[in-house]
Amino acid sequence: MMHDDDMEWPLVSIVLPAHNEANSINACLDSIMASDYPRDRFETILVDNSSTDGTPDLARQFPVEVYELPNVNVGAVRNYGAGKANGSILAFLDADCVVDPRWLKKGVETLQNLSVDVVGGGIKLGASPSWVESFWLLECRHGSTRPTELIGCNIFIRKSVFESVGGFNEQITSGEDTDISRKLKASGHSVPVITDLAVVHLGNAKSMTSFIRRQQWHAENYISHWKSSIADPVFYLVLWFTLMVASSFFFIALNQTFTGLAAALAALLPAGILSLKRLKRASTQEFNPVKLALIFSLDVLYLAGRSLGLLRGMIREITKRLL
Known part of the structure; x- marks a missing residue:
């Protein structure tokens, strides 16, 4: 194991994409500045993407390099920040996250101690999470998430x-982190995810409306990047949900109410699968029927949002081909 006294700390470049983060940017940068990593051995680069709430001006109150790159996807924002970096190690964080004082040291030490070139961490909840956060991020009730792929x-x-590996994919609106994680693995790199590196994510969806919108946004690339989609088991659950809901409306419109209701019930099957998967991952036995109903309800909303994103992506692709 390496110790602070005998380690020559490498220069780390923290890259922060930001879009309308006025409510969280101060907390994020305060936590970075409170790091116990040697101050002359890290730099912070914030790249703002079309904020309208004064985020860049707030960031400039800190010893941070601030750039503005409007109207691009988040992958392009992250790549732009990486291009400005002087460090031999890039630390990607989001501007709505708060880090532990030892986050930087833990990240660098993990790279060294595991002899790897990349390492990721999960997220944990803040002090007063909403019910949507609590029942969506079940693992965070007793710790943090441990994703199977890197999260941006x-x-x-x-x-x-x-x-x-060419950095992040700049053509997709979301999922650029999963994409680079898979590219790294395909290139022969080990991609461990360490729970000790968890950060507090202040930007989780806190209401049902924001939750649905976020899932819709995540699913808009299903059609345009279908090769990645067909490799994702969740895509097939979303597709089943979408087809069953559409069938339900179709049969009810034809006055075949029983068949329509059967299709509606069939649409709920993927939600049950997702709920069981999340409960198993959380490794908990504490949930009562009311809590189980809330968990199931969120998975229904998840599928609804993803279905809307799928349909929106389809319309976008059809429109592009017709024009």
């Missing part, structure tokens, strides 16, 4: 390796 708000990667 918590990645440490050597800059040379990041560049060797």
Whole structure:
């Protein structure tokens, strides 16, 4: 194991994409500045993407490099920040996250101790989470999430390796973190995710409306990037849900009420599968029927949002081909 006294700390570049983060940017940057990593061995680069709430001006009150890159996808924002970085290690964080004082040291030490080129972490809840946060991020009730792929708000990667795989995909509106995670694995890199690196994510969806909108946004690339979609088991659950809901409306419109209701019930099957999967991952036995109903309800909303995103993506692709 490495110790602070005998380690020459590498220069780390923290890359922060931001879009309308006025409510969280101060907390985020305060937490970074409270880091116990040597102050002359890290830099913070914030790249703002079309904020209208004064986020760049708030960031400039801190010792941070601020750039503005409007009207692009988040992958392009992250890549732009990486291009401005001087560090040999890139630490990707989001501007709505708060880190532990030892986050930077833990990230660098993990890279060194595991002899890897990239490592990721999960997220944990803040002090007063909404019911949507609590029952969606079940693992966070007793710790943090441990994703199977990298998440963009918590990645440490050597800059040379990041560049060797071409950085983040700039063409997709979301999922650029999963995409680079899979590219790294395909290139032969081990991609461990460590629970000790968890950060507090202040930007979780806190209401049902924002939750649905976020899932819709995540699913808009299903059609345009169908090769990735067909490799994702969740895509097939979304597709089943969409087809069954559409069938339900179709049969009810034809006055075949029983068949329509049967299709509606069949649409709920994927939600049950997702709920069981999340409960198993959370490894908990504490949920009563009311809590189980809330968990199931969120999975129904998840599928509804993803279905809307799927349909929106289909309309967008058809429109592009017709014009």
